[in-house]
Amino acid sequence: MVIHHWMGIDDLPDGRLLGEDSGIQWNRILDEEGLTGELFGYLQKQDFGVFLPIRTFLDAYLFEMAGRHVPERLVSPKHKLKVWFVREDMALLVEFFFHQPFAPYVVGATMSWPLRLEDVMEYETLSLFSDEDVRVERPAAATSFGGEEFAIDEAVPEDLERETDAAIERCFAEHDTVVANFSGGKDSSVIMQKCIRYKLAHRECKTKLIILSADTGSVDQPLMKEHIRKVQKAVAALPIDIPFIISEPDVEDSYLTCVLGRGYKPCDFTYKFTIP
Structure with a gap:
Protein backbone atom coordinates (compact mmCIF):
# COMPACT_ATOMS: atom_id res chain seq x y z
CA MET A 1 0.00 0.00 0.00
CA VAL A 2 1.31 3.43 -0.98
CA ILE A 3 -0.23 6.66 0.32
CA HIS A 4 0.20 10.00 -1.46
CA HIS A 5 -1.01 13.17 0.24
CA TRP A 6 -1.86 16.77 -0.62
CA MET A 7 -2.06 19.17 2.31
CA GLY A 8 -3.81 22.55 2.25
CA ILE A 9 -6.36 24.10 -0.08
CA ASP A 10 -3.71 25.50 -2.44
CA ASP A 11 -2.08 22.10 -2.86
CA LEU A 12 -5.14 20.01 -3.74
CA PRO A 13 -4.97 18.14 -7.08
CA ASP A 14 -7.17 19.31 -9.92
CA GLY A 15 -10.46 17.42 -9.75
CA ARG A 16 -10.28 16.64 -13.46
CA LEU A 17 -7.26 14.42 -12.81
CA LEU A 18 -8.82 12.26 -10.11
CA GLY A 19 -10.81 10.10 -12.50
CA GLU A 20 -14.49 9.27 -12.73
CA ASP A 21 -16.12 7.53 -9.76
CA GLU A 32 -12.98 -4.10 6.59
CA GLU A 33 -11.03 -5.94 9.28
CA GLY A 34 -7.43 -5.13 10.02
CA LEU A 35 -5.25 -2.10 9.29
CA THR A 36 -6.88 -1.08 5.99
CA GLY A 37 -10.42 -1.13 7.39
CA GLU A 38 -9.30 0.74 10.51
CA LEU A 39 -7.55 3.41 8.43
CA PHE A 40 -10.41 3.87 5.96
CA GLY A 41 -12.99 3.94 8.74
CA TYR A 42 -11.04 6.63 10.56
CA LEU A 43 -10.72 8.76 7.41
CA GLN A 44 -14.44 8.54 6.71
CA LEU A 62 -15.74 -7.25 -12.20
CA PHE A 63 -14.99 -9.94 -14.80
CA GLU A 64 -13.66 -12.21 -12.05
CA MET A 65 -16.61 -11.59 -9.72
CA ALA A 66 -19.00 -12.42 -12.55
CA GLY A 67 -17.16 -15.72 -13.11
CA ARG A 68 -16.09 -14.65 -16.58
CA HIS A 69 -12.70 -15.03 -18.26
CA VAL A 70 -10.58 -11.91 -17.75
CA PRO A 71 -9.54 -10.56 -21.20
CA GLU A 72 -5.81 -10.40 -21.86
CA ARG A 73 -6.02 -6.63 -22.31
CA LEU A 74 -6.95 -6.29 -18.63
CA VAL A 75 -4.03 -8.35 -17.31
CA SER A 76 -0.87 -6.49 -16.32
CA PRO A 77 1.47 -6.60 -13.31
CA LYS A 78 1.38 -2.79 -13.33
CA HIS A 79 -2.36 -2.57 -12.61
CA LYS A 80 -3.25 -1.29 -9.16
CA LEU A 81 -6.30 -0.41 -7.10
CA LYS A 82 -6.66 3.32 -6.40
CA VAL A 83 -8.80 4.81 -3.64
CA TRP A 84 -9.26 8.57 -3.27
CA PHE A 85 -10.07 10.32 0.01
CA VAL A 86 -10.92 13.98 -0.61
CA ARG A 87 -11.81 16.78 1.77
CA GLU A 88 -11.86 20.52 1.15
CA ASP A 89 -8.48 20.96 2.86
CA MET A 90 -6.74 17.67 2.11
CA ALA A 91 -6.59 14.77 -0.33
CA LEU A 92 -5.15 11.28 0.00
CA LEU A 93 -4.55 8.74 -2.75
CA VAL A 94 -4.12 5.18 -1.50
CA GLU A 95 -2.70 2.68 -4.02
CA PHE A 96 -2.73 -1.09 -3.51
CA PHE A 97 -0.29 -3.36 -5.34
CA PHE A 98 -1.38 -6.52 -3.53
CA HIS A 99 0.90 -9.45 -4.39
CA GLN A 100 3.76 -7.32 -5.66
CA PRO A 101 6.58 -7.06 -3.10
CA PHE A 102 6.78 -3.30 -3.65
CA ALA A 103 5.36 -0.58 -5.86
CA PRO A 104 6.90 -0.75 -9.37
CA TYR A 105 8.15 2.84 -9.29
CA VAL A 106 10.21 2.69 -6.09
CA VAL A 107 13.02 0.55 -4.75
CA GLY A 108 12.31 -2.62 -2.84
CA ALA A 109 13.98 -1.62 0.41
CA THR A 110 12.54 0.62 3.09
CA MET A 111 14.29 4.00 3.29
CA SER A 112 14.01 6.53 6.08
CA TRP A 113 13.55 10.16 5.13
CA PRO A 114 16.97 11.77 5.65
CA LEU A 115 15.85 15.31 6.51
CA ARG A 116 12.76 17.30 7.38
CA LEU A 117 10.61 17.90 4.30
CA GLU A 118 11.13 21.66 4.38
CA ASP A 119 14.89 21.09 4.34
CA VAL A 120 14.76 18.83 1.30
CA MET A 121 12.44 20.72 -1.03
CA GLU A 122 12.30 24.29 -2.23
CA TYR A 123 10.08 25.77 -4.91
CA GLU A 124 10.86 27.76 -8.03
CA THR A 125 8.46 29.51 -10.39
CA LEU A 126 8.94 29.02 -14.13
CA SER A 127 7.08 30.28 -17.18
CA LEU A 128 6.64 28.68 -20.61
CA PHE A 129 5.75 30.94 -23.55
CA SER A 130 3.52 33.12 -21.38
CA ASP A 131 3.18 34.95 -18.08
CA GLU A 132 1.34 32.02 -16.53
CA ASP A 133 3.50 30.69 -13.75
CA VAL A 134 4.20 27.02 -13.08
CA ARG A 135 5.53 26.02 -9.66
CA VAL A 136 8.08 23.23 -9.60
CA GLU A 137 9.90 21.66 -6.69
CA ARG A 138 13.56 20.85 -6.50
CA PRO A 139 15.81 19.51 -3.74
CA ALA A 140 17.30 22.32 -1.67
CA ALA A 141 20.51 20.33 -1.36
CA ALA A 142 21.91 17.12 -2.74
CA THR A 143 20.70 14.14 -0.75
CA SER A 144 22.05 10.59 -0.98
CA PHE A 145 19.80 7.53 -1.10
CA GLY A 146 21.59 4.19 -1.01
CA GLY A 147 24.65 5.55 -2.78
CA GLU A 148 22.67 7.52 -5.39
CA GLU A 149 22.49 11.30 -5.26
CA PHE A 150 19.11 13.00 -5.51
CA ALA A 151 19.83 16.47 -6.93
CA ILE A 152 18.97 18.82 -9.77
CA ASP A 153 21.70 20.90 -11.38
CA GLU A 154 21.22 24.65 -11.43
CA ALA A 155 22.10 24.73 -15.13
CA VAL A 156 22.59 22.39 -18.06
CA PRO A 157 26.31 21.53 -18.51
CA GLU A 158 27.77 23.78 -21.22
CA ASP A 159 29.23 20.91 -23.24
CA LEU A 160 25.86 19.14 -23.32
CA GLU A 161 24.16 22.37 -24.40
CA ARG A 162 26.68 22.83 -27.23
CA GLU A 163 26.32 19.24 -28.43
CA THR A 164 22.52 19.53 -28.45
CA ASP A 165 22.56 22.81 -30.37
CA ALA A 166 25.05 21.37 -32.86
CA ALA A 167 22.83 18.31 -33.43
CA ILE A 168 19.80 20.55 -34.07
CA GLU A 169 21.81 22.70 -36.46
CA ARG A 170 22.79 19.56 -38.42
CA CYS A 171 19.14 18.52 -38.66
CA PHE A 172 18.19 21.86 -40.22
CA ALA A 173 21.22 21.83 -42.52
CA GLU A 174 20.67 18.29 -43.82
CA HIS A 175 16.89 18.24 -44.33
CA ASP A 176 14.21 20.25 -46.10
CA THR A 177 11.70 19.70 -43.27
CA VAL A 178 12.21 19.11 -39.56
CA VAL A 179 9.32 17.70 -37.49
CA ALA A 180 9.44 18.18 -33.71
CA ASN A 181 7.10 15.82 -31.88
CA PHE A 182 5.53 17.53 -28.87
CA SER A 183 3.77 15.61 -26.10
CA GLY A 184 3.71 18.45 -23.58
CA GLY A 185 6.34 16.79 -21.38
CA LYS A 186 9.69 18.25 -20.40
CA ASP A 187 11.80 16.39 -22.98
CA SER A 188 9.73 17.31 -26.02
CA LEU A 209 9.87 23.41 -39.04
CA ILE A 210 6.64 21.58 -38.17
CA ILE A 211 5.50 20.82 -34.62
CA LEU A 212 3.37 17.68 -34.35
CA SER A 213 1.27 16.62 -31.37
CA ALA A 214 -1.42 13.97 -30.89
CA ASP A 215 -4.75 13.95 -29.07
CA THR A 216 -6.28 10.50 -28.57
CA GLY A 217 -9.60 12.14 -27.79
CA SER A 218 -10.18 10.10 -24.66
CA VAL A 219 -7.29 9.04 -22.43
CA ASP A 220 -5.15 12.17 -22.31
CA GLN A 221 -5.08 14.22 -19.14
CA PRO A 222 -7.40 17.24 -19.52
CA LEU A 223 -4.77 19.65 -18.17
CA MET A 224 -2.15 18.36 -20.62
CA LYS A 225 -4.58 18.72 -23.55
CA GLU A 226 -5.28 22.27 -22.43
CA ILE A 242 5.72 27.39 -37.77
CA PRO A 243 2.81 24.99 -38.42
CA PHE A 244 1.63 23.35 -35.19
CA ILE A 245 -0.45 20.28 -36.03
CA ILE A 246 -2.54 18.36 -33.48
CA SER A 247 -3.49 14.97 -34.87
CA GLU A 248 -6.86 13.59 -33.72
CA PRO A 249 -8.44 10.23 -34.68
CA ASP A 250 -11.94 9.76 -36.02
CA VAL A 251 -14.40 8.48 -33.40
CA GLU A 252 -14.34 4.97 -34.85
CA ASP A 253 -10.55 4.89 -34.53
CA SER A 254 -10.27 6.45 -31.06
CA TYR A 255 -8.39 4.66 -28.30
CA LEU A 256 -11.49 3.74 -26.29
CA THR A 257 -13.29 2.48 -29.39
CA CYS A 258 -10.33 0.23 -30.23
CA VAL A 259 -9.80 -1.05 -26.68
CA LEU A 260 -13.35 -1.30 -25.36
CA GLY A 261 -15.24 -1.67 -28.64
CA ARG A 262 -12.88 -3.83 -30.69
CA GLY A 263 -11.16 -5.57 -27.78
CA TYR A 264 -7.62 -4.47 -28.64
CA LYS A 265 -5.05 -5.02 -25.94
CA PRO A 266 -4.08 -1.64 -24.40
CA CYS A 267 -0.75 -0.30 -25.62
CA ASP A 268 2.31 -0.48 -23.40
CA PHE A 269 6.07 -0.49 -23.92
CA THR A 270 5.91 -4.04 -25.34
CA TYR A 271 2.85 -3.69 -27.57
CA LYS A 272 1.61 -1.03 -29.99
CA PHE A 273 -1.20 -0.94 -32.52
CA THR A 274 -1.57 1.38 -35.48
CA ILE A 275 -4.77 2.40 -37.21
CA PRO A 276 -4.13 2.53 -41.00
Missing part, protein backbone atom coordinates in the same frame (compact mmCIF):
# COMPACT_ATOMS: atom_id res chain seq x y z
CA SER A 22 -16.70 3.85 -10.53
CA GLY A 23 -19.52 3.61 -8.00
CA ILE A 24 -17.85 0.57 -6.38
CA GLN A 25 -17.52 0.70 -2.58
CA TRP A 26 -14.05 0.06 -1.21
CA ASN A 27 -15.27 -2.59 1.23
CA ARG A 28 -16.53 -4.67 -1.68
CA ILE A 29 -12.90 -5.35 -2.58
CA LEU A 30 -10.93 -4.70 0.60
CA ASP A 31 -11.43 -6.37 3.98
CA LYS A 45 -15.15 9.68 10.27
CA GLN A 46 -12.93 12.69 9.53
CA ASP A 47 -15.38 13.79 6.79
CA PHE A 48 -13.35 12.56 3.84
CA GLY A 49 -15.32 11.64 0.74
CA VAL A 50 -14.12 8.30 -0.62
CA PHE A 51 -14.38 6.84 -4.12
CA LEU A 52 -12.68 4.36 -6.43
CA PRO A 53 -11.97 5.83 -9.88
CA ILE A 54 -12.61 3.77 -12.99
CA ARG A 55 -9.46 1.76 -13.65
CA THR A 56 -8.45 -1.34 -15.61
CA PHE A 57 -7.97 -3.09 -12.27
CA LEU A 58 -11.68 -2.69 -11.50
CA ASP A 59 -12.68 -3.92 -14.96
CA ALA A 60 -10.69 -7.12 -14.35
CA TYR A 61 -12.19 -7.44 -10.86
CA SER A 189 9.32 20.87 -24.66
CA VAL A 190 13.09 21.34 -24.63
CA ILE A 191 13.52 20.02 -28.18
CA MET A 192 10.63 22.10 -29.50
CA GLN A 193 11.92 25.29 -27.88
CA LYS A 194 15.45 24.74 -29.17
CA CYS A 195 14.16 24.17 -32.71
CA ILE A 196 12.05 27.34 -32.51
CA ARG A 197 14.98 29.34 -31.15
CA TYR A 198 17.15 28.10 -34.00
CA LYS A 199 14.59 29.24 -36.58
CA LEU A 200 14.23 32.63 -34.89
CA ALA A 201 18.00 33.09 -34.82
CA HIS A 202 18.51 31.93 -38.43
CA ARG A 203 15.80 33.61 -40.48
CA GLU A 204 17.77 32.76 -43.63
CA CYS A 205 17.25 29.02 -43.01
CA LYS A 206 14.84 27.63 -45.62
CA THR A 207 14.22 24.35 -43.78
CA LYS A 208 10.60 24.12 -42.70
CA HIS A 227 -1.56 22.99 -22.06
CA ILE A 228 -0.75 21.71 -25.57
CA ARG A 229 -3.39 23.98 -27.10
CA LYS A 230 -2.06 26.96 -25.15
CA VAL A 231 1.40 26.25 -26.56
CA GLN A 232 -0.13 25.95 -30.04
CA LYS A 233 -1.58 29.47 -29.70
CA ALA A 234 1.72 30.80 -28.38
CA VAL A 235 3.63 29.35 -31.35
CA ALA A 236 1.06 30.84 -33.76
CA ALA A 237 1.74 34.26 -32.23
CA LEU A 238 5.48 34.10 -32.95
CA PRO A 239 6.87 36.32 -35.76
CA ILE A 240 7.62 33.29 -37.94
CA ASP A 241 5.49 30.68 -39.70
Whole structure:
Protein backbone atom coordinates (compact mmCIF):
# COMPACT_ATOMS: atom_id res chain seq x y z
CA MET A 1 0.00 0.00 0.00
CA VAL A 2 1.31 3.43 -0.98
CA ILE A 3 -0.23 6.66 0.32
CA HIS A 4 0.20 10.00 -1.46
CA HIS A 5 -1.01 13.17 0.24
CA TRP A 6 -1.86 16.77 -0.62
CA MET A 7 -2.06 19.17 2.31
CA GLY A 8 -3.81 22.55 2.25
CA ILE A 9 -6.36 24.10 -0.08
CA ASP A 10 -3.71 25.50 -2.44
CA ASP A 11 -2.08 22.10 -2.86
CA LEU A 12 -5.14 20.01 -3.74
CA PRO A 13 -4.97 18.14 -7.08
CA ASP A 14 -7.17 19.31 -9.92
CA GLY A 15 -10.46 17.42 -9.75
CA ARG A 16 -10.28 16.64 -13.46
CA LEU A 17 -7.26 14.42 -12.81
CA LEU A 18 -8.82 12.26 -10.11
CA GLY A 19 -10.81 10.10 -12.50
CA GLU A 20 -14.49 9.27 -12.73
CA ASP A 21 -16.12 7.53 -9.76
CA SER A 22 -16.70 3.85 -10.53
CA GLY A 23 -19.52 3.61 -8.00
CA ILE A 24 -17.85 0.57 -6.38
CA GLN A 25 -17.52 0.70 -2.58
CA TRP A 26 -14.05 0.06 -1.21
CA ASN A 27 -15.27 -2.59 1.23
CA ARG A 28 -16.53 -4.67 -1.68
CA ILE A 29 -12.90 -5.35 -2.58
CA LEU A 30 -10.93 -4.70 0.60
CA ASP A 31 -11.43 -6.37 3.98
CA GLU A 32 -12.98 -4.10 6.59
CA GLU A 33 -11.03 -5.94 9.28
CA GLY A 34 -7.43 -5.13 10.02
CA LEU A 35 -5.25 -2.10 9.29
CA THR A 36 -6.88 -1.08 5.99
CA GLY A 37 -10.42 -1.13 7.39
CA GLU A 38 -9.30 0.74 10.51
CA LEU A 39 -7.55 3.41 8.43
CA PHE A 40 -10.41 3.87 5.96
CA GLY A 41 -12.99 3.94 8.74
CA TYR A 42 -11.04 6.63 10.56
CA LEU A 43 -10.72 8.76 7.41
CA GLN A 44 -14.44 8.54 6.71
CA LYS A 45 -15.15 9.68 10.27
CA GLN A 46 -12.93 12.69 9.53
CA ASP A 47 -15.38 13.79 6.79
CA PHE A 48 -13.35 12.56 3.84
CA GLY A 49 -15.32 11.64 0.74
CA VAL A 50 -14.12 8.30 -0.62
CA PHE A 51 -14.38 6.84 -4.12
CA LEU A 52 -12.68 4.36 -6.43
CA PRO A 53 -11.97 5.83 -9.88
CA ILE A 54 -12.61 3.77 -12.99
CA ARG A 55 -9.46 1.76 -13.65
CA THR A 56 -8.45 -1.34 -15.61
CA PHE A 57 -7.97 -3.09 -12.27
CA LEU A 58 -11.68 -2.69 -11.50
CA ASP A 59 -12.68 -3.92 -14.96
CA ALA A 60 -10.69 -7.12 -14.35
CA TYR A 61 -12.19 -7.44 -10.86
CA LEU A 62 -15.74 -7.25 -12.20
CA PHE A 63 -14.99 -9.94 -14.80
CA GLU A 64 -13.66 -12.21 -12.05
CA MET A 65 -16.61 -11.59 -9.72
CA ALA A 66 -19.00 -12.42 -12.55
CA GLY A 67 -17.16 -15.72 -13.11
CA ARG A 68 -16.09 -14.65 -16.58
CA HIS A 69 -12.70 -15.03 -18.26
CA VAL A 70 -10.58 -11.91 -17.75
CA PRO A 71 -9.54 -10.56 -21.20
CA GLU A 72 -5.81 -10.40 -21.86
CA ARG A 73 -6.02 -6.63 -22.31
CA LEU A 74 -6.95 -6.29 -18.63
CA VAL A 75 -4.03 -8.35 -17.31
CA SER A 76 -0.87 -6.49 -16.32
CA PRO A 77 1.47 -6.60 -13.31
CA LYS A 78 1.38 -2.79 -13.33
CA HIS A 79 -2.36 -2.57 -12.61
CA LYS A 80 -3.25 -1.29 -9.16
CA LEU A 81 -6.30 -0.41 -7.10
CA LYS A 82 -6.66 3.32 -6.40
CA VAL A 83 -8.80 4.81 -3.64
CA TRP A 84 -9.26 8.57 -3.27
CA PHE A 85 -10.07 10.32 0.01
CA VAL A 86 -10.92 13.98 -0.61
CA ARG A 87 -11.81 16.78 1.77
CA GLU A 88 -11.86 20.52 1.15
CA ASP A 89 -8.48 20.96 2.86
CA MET A 90 -6.74 17.67 2.11
CA ALA A 91 -6.59 14.77 -0.33
CA LEU A 92 -5.15 11.28 0.00
CA LEU A 93 -4.55 8.74 -2.75
CA VAL A 94 -4.12 5.18 -1.50
CA GLU A 95 -2.70 2.68 -4.02
CA PHE A 96 -2.73 -1.09 -3.51
CA PHE A 97 -0.29 -3.36 -5.34
CA PHE A 98 -1.38 -6.52 -3.53
CA HIS A 99 0.90 -9.45 -4.39
CA GLN A 100 3.76 -7.32 -5.66
CA PRO A 101 6.58 -7.06 -3.10
CA PHE A 102 6.78 -3.30 -3.65
CA ALA A 103 5.36 -0.58 -5.86
CA PRO A 104 6.90 -0.75 -9.37
CA TYR A 105 8.15 2.84 -9.29
CA VAL A 106 10.21 2.69 -6.09
CA VAL A 107 13.02 0.55 -4.75
CA GLY A 108 12.31 -2.62 -2.84
CA ALA A 109 13.98 -1.62 0.41
CA THR A 110 12.54 0.62 3.09
CA MET A 111 14.29 4.00 3.29
CA SER A 112 14.01 6.53 6.08
CA TRP A 113 13.55 10.16 5.13
CA PRO A 114 16.97 11.77 5.65
CA LEU A 115 15.85 15.31 6.51
CA ARG A 116 12.76 17.30 7.38
CA LEU A 117 10.61 17.90 4.30
CA GLU A 118 11.13 21.66 4.38
CA ASP A 119 14.89 21.09 4.34
CA VAL A 120 14.76 18.83 1.30
CA MET A 121 12.44 20.72 -1.03
CA GLU A 122 12.30 24.29 -2.23
CA TYR A 123 10.08 25.77 -4.91
CA GLU A 124 10.86 27.76 -8.03
CA THR A 125 8.46 29.51 -10.39
CA LEU A 126 8.94 29.02 -14.13
CA SER A 127 7.08 30.28 -17.18
CA LEU A 128 6.64 28.68 -20.61
CA PHE A 129 5.75 30.94 -23.55
CA SER A 130 3.52 33.12 -21.38
CA ASP A 131 3.18 34.95 -18.08
CA GLU A 132 1.34 32.02 -16.53
CA ASP A 133 3.50 30.69 -13.75
CA VAL A 134 4.20 27.02 -13.08
CA ARG A 135 5.53 26.02 -9.66
CA VAL A 136 8.08 23.23 -9.60
CA GLU A 137 9.90 21.66 -6.69
CA ARG A 138 13.56 20.85 -6.50
CA PRO A 139 15.81 19.51 -3.74
CA ALA A 140 17.30 22.32 -1.67
CA ALA A 141 20.51 20.33 -1.36
CA ALA A 142 21.91 17.12 -2.74
CA THR A 143 20.70 14.14 -0.75
CA SER A 144 22.05 10.59 -0.98
CA PHE A 145 19.80 7.53 -1.10
CA GLY A 146 21.59 4.19 -1.01
CA GLY A 147 24.65 5.55 -2.78
CA GLU A 148 22.67 7.52 -5.39
CA GLU A 149 22.49 11.30 -5.26
CA PHE A 150 19.11 13.00 -5.51
CA ALA A 151 19.83 16.47 -6.93
CA ILE A 152 18.97 18.82 -9.77
CA ASP A 153 21.70 20.90 -11.38
CA GLU A 154 21.22 24.65 -11.43
CA ALA A 155 22.10 24.73 -15.13
CA VAL A 156 22.59 22.39 -18.06
CA PRO A 157 26.31 21.53 -18.51
CA GLU A 158 27.77 23.78 -21.22
CA ASP A 159 29.23 20.91 -23.24
CA LEU A 160 25.86 19.14 -23.32
CA GLU A 161 24.16 22.37 -24.40
CA ARG A 162 26.68 22.83 -27.23
CA GLU A 163 26.32 19.24 -28.43
CA THR A 164 22.52 19.53 -28.45
CA ASP A 165 22.56 22.81 -30.37
CA ALA A 166 25.05 21.37 -32.86
CA ALA A 167 22.83 18.31 -33.43
CA ILE A 168 19.80 20.55 -34.07
CA GLU A 169 21.81 22.70 -36.46
CA ARG A 170 22.79 19.56 -38.42
CA CYS A 171 19.14 18.52 -38.66
CA PHE A 172 18.19 21.86 -40.22
CA ALA A 173 21.22 21.83 -42.52
CA GLU A 174 20.67 18.29 -43.82
CA HIS A 175 16.89 18.24 -44.33
CA ASP A 176 14.21 20.25 -46.10
CA THR A 177 11.70 19.70 -43.27
CA VAL A 178 12.21 19.11 -39.56
CA VAL A 179 9.32 17.70 -37.49
CA ALA A 180 9.44 18.18 -33.71
CA ASN A 181 7.10 15.82 -31.88
CA PHE A 182 5.53 17.53 -28.87
CA SER A 183 3.77 15.61 -26.10
CA GLY A 184 3.71 18.45 -23.58
CA GLY A 185 6.34 16.79 -21.38
CA LYS A 186 9.69 18.25 -20.40
CA ASP A 187 11.80 16.39 -22.98
CA SER A 188 9.73 17.31 -26.02
CA SER A 189 9.32 20.87 -24.66
CA VAL A 190 13.09 21.34 -24.63
CA ILE A 191 13.52 20.02 -28.18
CA MET A 192 10.63 22.10 -29.50
CA GLN A 193 11.92 25.29 -27.88
CA LYS A 194 15.45 24.74 -29.17
CA CYS A 195 14.16 24.17 -32.71
CA ILE A 196 12.05 27.34 -32.51
CA ARG A 197 14.98 29.34 -31.15
CA TYR A 198 17.15 28.10 -34.00
CA LYS A 199 14.59 29.24 -36.58
CA LEU A 200 14.23 32.63 -34.89
CA ALA A 201 18.00 33.09 -34.82
CA HIS A 202 18.51 31.93 -38.43
CA ARG A 203 15.80 33.61 -40.48
CA GLU A 204 17.77 32.76 -43.63
CA CYS A 205 17.25 29.02 -43.01
CA LYS A 206 14.84 27.63 -45.62
CA THR A 207 14.22 24.35 -43.78
CA LYS A 208 10.60 24.12 -42.70
CA LEU A 209 9.87 23.41 -39.04
CA ILE A 210 6.64 21.58 -38.17
CA ILE A 211 5.50 20.82 -34.62
CA LEU A 212 3.37 17.68 -34.35
CA SER A 213 1.27 16.62 -31.37
CA ALA A 214 -1.42 13.97 -30.89
CA ASP A 215 -4.75 13.95 -29.07
CA THR A 216 -6.28 10.50 -28.57
CA GLY A 217 -9.60 12.14 -27.79
CA SER A 218 -10.18 10.10 -24.66
CA VAL A 219 -7.29 9.04 -22.43
CA ASP A 220 -5.15 12.17 -22.31
CA GLN A 221 -5.08 14.22 -19.14
CA PRO A 222 -7.40 17.24 -19.52
CA LEU A 223 -4.77 19.65 -18.17
CA MET A 224 -2.15 18.36 -20.62
CA LYS A 225 -4.58 18.72 -23.55
CA GLU A 226 -5.28 22.27 -22.43
CA HIS A 227 -1.56 22.99 -22.06
CA ILE A 228 -0.75 21.71 -25.57
CA ARG A 229 -3.39 23.98 -27.10
CA LYS A 230 -2.06 26.96 -25.15
CA VAL A 231 1.40 26.25 -26.56
CA GLN A 232 -0.13 25.95 -30.04
CA LYS A 233 -1.58 29.47 -29.70
CA ALA A 234 1.72 30.80 -28.38
CA VAL A 235 3.63 29.35 -31.35
CA ALA A 236 1.06 30.84 -33.76
CA ALA A 237 1.74 34.26 -32.23
CA LEU A 238 5.48 34.10 -32.95
CA PRO A 239 6.87 36.32 -35.76
CA ILE A 240 7.62 33.29 -37.94
CA ASP A 241 5.49 30.68 -39.70
CA ILE A 242 5.72 27.39 -37.77
CA PRO A 243 2.81 24.99 -38.42
CA PHE A 244 1.63 23.35 -35.19
CA ILE A 245 -0.45 20.28 -36.03
CA ILE A 246 -2.54 18.36 -33.48
CA SER A 247 -3.49 14.97 -34.87
CA GLU A 248 -6.86 13.59 -33.72
CA PRO A 249 -8.44 10.23 -34.68
CA ASP A 250 -11.94 9.76 -36.02
CA VAL A 251 -14.40 8.48 -33.40
CA GLU A 252 -14.34 4.97 -34.85
CA ASP A 253 -10.55 4.89 -34.53
CA SER A 254 -10.27 6.45 -31.06
CA TYR A 255 -8.39 4.66 -28.30
CA LEU A 256 -11.49 3.74 -26.29
CA THR A 257 -13.29 2.48 -29.39
CA CYS A 258 -10.33 0.23 -30.23
CA VAL A 259 -9.80 -1.05 -26.68
CA LEU A 260 -13.35 -1.30 -25.36
CA GLY A 261 -15.24 -1.67 -28.64
CA ARG A 262 -12.88 -3.83 -30.69
CA GLY A 263 -11.16 -5.57 -27.78
CA TYR A 264 -7.62 -4.47 -28.64
CA LYS A 265 -5.05 -5.02 -25.94
CA PRO A 266 -4.08 -1.64 -24.40
CA CYS A 267 -0.75 -0.30 -25.62
CA ASP A 268 2.31 -0.48 -23.40
CA PHE A 269 6.07 -0.49 -23.92
CA THR A 270 5.91 -4.04 -25.34
CA TYR A 271 2.85 -3.69 -27.57
CA LYS A 272 1.61 -1.03 -29.99
CA PHE A 273 -1.20 -0.94 -32.52
CA THR A 274 -1.57 1.38 -35.48
CA ILE A 275 -4.77 2.40 -37.21
CA PRO A 276 -4.13 2.53 -41.00
